[in-house]
Amino acid sequence: MKNIVVGIDFSPNSENALRHAIAVAIKSEGTLHLIHVKPQRASSIFSSKEEQAIAKNIEKGLQQLTEDAIREAPMCMVQNVILQGKPPVELLRYAHNLQDSMIVVGTHGTSGFDEKQVGSNTLRIVSESKVPVLSVRENINIGRDLTQILVPIDESFETLQKIKYAVLFAELFNAKLILLGTYTSPTRESKHVINVQLGHARSMAQKANVRYEVRTVTITENPTMALVEYAKHADVNLVIIMREEEAEFFDFWMGTSTRRLISASPMPLLIVPNVNHFSVNK
Numbered sequence: 001m002k003n004i005v006v007g008i009d010f011s012p013n014s015e016n017a018l019r020h021a022i023a024v025a026i027k028s029e030g031t032l033h034l035i036h037v038k039p040q041r042a043s044s045i046f047s048s049k050e051e052q053a054i055a056k057n058i059e060k061g062l063q064q065l066t067e068d069a070i071r072e073a074p075m076c077m078v079q080n081v082i083l084q085g086k087p088p089v090e091l092l093r094y095a096h097n098l099q100d101s102m103i104v105v106g107t108h109g110t111s112g113f114d115e116k117q118v119g120s121n122t123l124r125i126v127s128e129s130k131v132p133v134l135s136v137r138e139n140i141n142i143g144r145d146l147t148q149i150l151v152p153i154d155e156s157f158e159t160l161q162k163i164k165y166a167v168l169f170a171e172l173f174n175a176k177l178i179l180l181g182t183y184t185s186p187t188r189e190s191k192h193v194i195n196v197q198l199g200h201a202r203s204m205a206q207k208a209n210v211r212y213e214v215r216t217v218t219i220t221e222n223p224t225m226a227l228v229e230y231a232k233h234a235d236v237n238l239v240i241i242m243r244e245e246e247a248e249f250f251d252f253w254m255g256t257s258t259r260r261l262i263s264a265s266p267m268p269l270l271i272v273p274n275v276n277h278f279s280v281n282k
Contacts, residue, residue, distance in 0.1 A: 001028040001168065003101040007091050007121075008036045008080075010061055013138040017106035020136045020268065022069055023146075024104070025076045027172040032069055034080040035094055036062050037087040058082065088124040095131055102132045107262050122262070126243065126271050132165055135262050135269040146173040150236040152180050152227060153201055155193040162240050162272045163204045169238065169270070170210040177205055178234060181216040184223060224261045232266055240270045 006021040008014050018034070025032040036058060046054065059082065066080045083090040095101045105122050126133050151166045153159050170177050179201045181194045198214055205212040219226045231239050262269060 001100060001102055001172075002030045003033060003095075003098040004028070004030050004104060005033045005035060005091065005095040005098070005101055006104040007087060007125075008034050008062060008065060009087075010036075010058075011106070013106035015065070016138050016140065017104045017134075017136045018065065018069065020134065020140075021104040022072050022076075024102070024134070024172070025078075026073045029075060031077040031079065032073065033094070033098075034062060034066055034069065034078070035091055036080070036082050037090045038082060038084045039087065040085055088121045088128070092125060092128055092130075095129070102134060103129060104134045104136065107135055107137050126262070129271075130273055132273070133271045135265075135271060137263070137265065137268075140266075140268060144237065146175050146237045148178060148234065148236040148238075149175050150178045150180060150231050150234060150239045151201070152182050152239075152241060153194060153197050154182050154184070155190055155197065156242070158242050158274045159197055160200055160204070161275060162242050162270075163201050165270060165272055166240050167205065167208040167210055169240070170205075170212075171208065175237070176211040176213065178236060179205065179212055179214045180230070181214070182223070182227075183216060183218045225264070228261065228264050228266070236267060238268050238270060239265060240272065243271050243273045 001024060004021045004025045006014070006018050008018065021032060024030070038055075038058070062080045062082065066078055069078045070076075081094070083094065091103065095103050103125060105125055107122050122135065126135065146169070149166055149169055151162060166177050169175060179198060181198045183191055183194060185191075194216075198216075202212065202214055217226075217230055227239070
């Protein structure tokens, strides 16, 4: 992971996301990009002098966060950029122009079950990103080591695309992968396909020489919450899912279940886009 991009709006939420972005940058020895996007407005209630003062405070605040990040990650390159426009659009454009990048975003909600608490900017970034997005809830403890990564495996072809990133995070943090076969259909054919996918995932983990464990679970209702509950029970630190998998396997991308999964997850969620969905070369 050469470039880690994090949006900064100076909220506790975004600053917590920054802490996680720093942790990834340290492990990957990548470049950390702190991005603040100033929304464009047709008119302003502030005078020109007040606008200049606000801009100066933003520059000062962003520089302070940058210096803090440099102290925490002295071996990493840290950059800050102020852009103007719609925050999700500009953040995505910036990340898409970098090689081997990922985006780190914070999500609202402390109860974990109010999908209305997930911001529209976060959902747009997740739904339109061509690079992986790490979604971090504001109350997740950055001090806890990443030791176990949950990787749900279903019967879709795209499900194995996430293994590349699962292996990468396992290598960076010396974590163990939990390759979880998710049986949502009682048919023998469906289970056979998932078992084959698990075999491929196992081979990829073995080839990368990372620690792993293969498990299966039968899900009869509400796959979103079933996954969250399993992750809690397994005490994992990160869940890695495919975005297209959400639209098909979980069957909820633009519905409330998407918000619920992002908001309810008690651990960071790495959402990987389906590379076959885009016409660009990855």
